[in-house]
Amino acid sequence: VFKPNALELGAALGTHVHAHDDAWLEAARARVDARHLLLTLGEDGMALASAGAVPLRIPAVARDVFDVSGAGDTVTAFVAVALAAGASIEEAATLANLAAGIEVGKHGVAVVTPDEVRELVGA
DSSP: OBOOBHHHHHHHHTSOOOTTOHHHHHHHHHHTTOSEEEEEOGGGOEEEEETTSOOEEEOOOOOOOSOOTTHHHHHHHHHHHHHHTTOOHHHHHHHHHHHHHHHTTSSSSOOOOHHHHHHHHTO
8 A cells, every 4th residue: 555645646756646537546556556546635535546446535524624744644554454454445544534534633643542433433
Protein backbone atom coordinates (compact mmCIF):
# COMPACT_ATOMS: atom_id res chain seq x y z
CA VAL A 1 0.00 0.00 0.00
CA PHE A 2 1.39 3.38 -1.03
CA LYS A 3 -0.38 6.20 0.88
CA PRO A 4 0.51 9.75 -0.12
CA ASN A 5 -1.70 12.79 0.03
CA ALA A 6 -2.56 14.61 -3.19
CA LEU A 7 0.17 17.24 -2.78
CA GLU A 8 2.85 14.60 -2.17
CA LEU A 9 1.75 12.44 -5.10
CA GLY A 10 1.53 15.40 -7.45
CA ALA A 11 5.04 16.52 -6.49
CA ALA A 12 6.45 13.00 -6.85
CA LEU A 13 4.90 12.49 -10.28
CA GLY A 14 5.47 16.06 -11.45
CA THR A 15 1.84 16.51 -12.42
CA HIS A 16 -1.54 17.68 -11.17
CA VAL A 17 -3.52 14.98 -9.37
CA HIS A 18 -6.77 13.91 -11.03
CA ALA A 19 -8.26 11.96 -8.13
CA HIS A 20 -11.72 11.70 -9.71
CA ASP A 21 -10.40 10.18 -12.94
CA ASP A 22 -10.30 6.37 -12.72
CA ALA A 23 -7.82 6.00 -15.58
CA TRP A 24 -5.48 8.59 -14.05
CA LEU A 25 -5.61 6.86 -10.66
CA GLU A 26 -4.83 3.49 -12.21
CA ALA A 27 -1.93 4.97 -14.20
CA ALA A 28 -0.56 6.62 -11.04
CA ARG A 29 -0.87 3.33 -9.12
CA ALA A 30 0.99 1.49 -11.86
CA ARG A 31 3.64 4.23 -12.09
CA VAL A 32 4.49 3.98 -8.39
CA ASP A 33 4.44 0.18 -8.77
CA ALA A 34 2.15 -0.48 -5.82
CA ARG A 35 -0.59 -3.07 -5.50
CA HIS A 36 -2.73 -0.40 -3.81
CA LEU A 37 -2.58 3.39 -4.01
CA LEU A 38 -4.49 4.99 -1.14
CA LEU A 39 -4.61 8.69 -1.88
CA THR A 40 -5.73 10.94 0.96
CA LEU A 41 -7.65 14.00 -0.24
CA GLY A 42 -8.35 16.03 2.89
CA GLU A 43 -11.96 17.17 2.99
CA ASP A 44 -12.66 15.06 -0.12
CA GLY A 45 -11.84 11.84 1.74
CA MET A 46 -9.76 9.19 0.00
CA ALA A 47 -9.38 7.40 -3.30
CA LEU A 48 -8.22 3.78 -3.40
CA ALA A 49 -6.82 2.38 -6.62
CA SER A 50 -6.06 -1.34 -6.52
CA ALA A 51 -4.63 -3.51 -9.26
CA GLY A 52 -7.45 -5.09 -11.24
CA ALA A 53 -10.26 -3.19 -9.49
CA VAL A 54 -12.37 -0.13 -10.11
CA PRO A 55 -11.10 2.74 -7.92
CA LEU A 56 -13.05 3.31 -4.73
CA ARG A 57 -13.90 6.78 -3.40
CA ILE A 58 -14.32 7.05 0.36
CA PRO A 59 -15.98 10.32 1.40
CA ALA A 60 -14.64 12.21 4.38
CA VAL A 61 -16.55 11.87 7.62
CA ALA A 62 -18.25 15.21 8.32
CA ARG A 63 -16.74 16.52 11.55
CA ASP A 64 -15.39 19.72 13.02
CA VAL A 65 -11.77 20.05 11.96
CA PHE A 66 -9.39 21.55 14.48
CA ASP A 67 -6.02 20.30 13.26
CA VAL A 68 -5.04 18.04 10.37
CA SER A 69 -1.60 17.31 11.86
CA GLY A 70 -1.20 13.57 12.22
CA ALA A 71 -4.16 12.58 10.05
CA GLY A 72 -1.96 10.85 7.46
CA ASP A 73 -0.10 8.97 10.18
CA THR A 74 -3.43 7.88 11.65
CA VAL A 75 -4.51 6.56 8.24
CA THR A 76 -1.26 4.65 7.81
CA ALA A 77 -1.47 3.12 11.28
CA PHE A 78 -5.11 2.08 10.98
CA VAL A 79 -4.60 0.59 7.52
CA ALA A 80 -1.62 -1.43 8.76
CA VAL A 81 -3.39 -2.74 11.85
CA ALA A 82 -6.59 -3.55 9.96
CA LEU A 83 -4.69 -5.43 7.24
CA ALA A 84 -2.68 -7.32 9.86
CA ALA A 85 -5.96 -8.30 11.53
CA GLY A 86 -7.27 -9.74 8.26
CA ALA A 87 -9.35 -6.88 6.83
CA SER A 88 -9.57 -6.35 3.09
CA ILE A 89 -7.90 -3.24 1.72
CA GLU A 90 -11.34 -1.66 1.23
CA GLU A 91 -12.29 -2.36 4.85
CA ALA A 92 -8.92 -1.09 6.08
CA ALA A 93 -9.20 2.14 4.08
CA THR A 94 -12.75 2.76 5.27
CA LEU A 95 -11.76 2.19 8.90
CA ALA A 96 -8.72 4.45 8.48
CA ASN A 97 -10.92 7.17 7.01
CA LEU A 98 -13.15 7.04 10.08
CA ALA A 99 -10.13 7.20 12.38
CA ALA A 100 -8.71 10.19 10.49
CA GLY A 101 -12.04 11.96 10.89
CA ILE A 102 -11.75 11.50 14.64
CA GLU A 103 -8.10 12.61 14.72
CA VAL A 104 -8.68 15.91 12.89
CA GLY A 105 -11.38 16.76 15.41
CA LYS A 106 -8.72 16.96 18.12
CA HIS A 107 -6.12 19.64 18.74
CA GLY A 108 -2.58 18.75 17.68
CA VAL A 109 -1.28 15.31 16.84
CA ALA A 110 -3.59 13.02 18.78
CA VAL A 111 -4.25 9.36 19.47
CA VAL A 112 -7.41 7.69 18.17
CA THR A 113 -8.55 4.80 20.31
CA PRO A 114 -10.43 1.68 19.23
CA ASP A 115 -13.30 2.74 21.53
CA GLU A 116 -13.62 6.06 19.67
CA VAL A 117 -13.89 4.24 16.33
CA ARG A 118 -16.39 1.72 17.75
CA GLU A 119 -18.47 4.57 19.11
CA LEU A 120 -18.46 6.30 15.73
CA VAL A 121 -19.69 3.20 13.90
CA GLY A 122 -22.16 2.28 16.63
CA ALA A 123 -20.48 -1.02 17.45
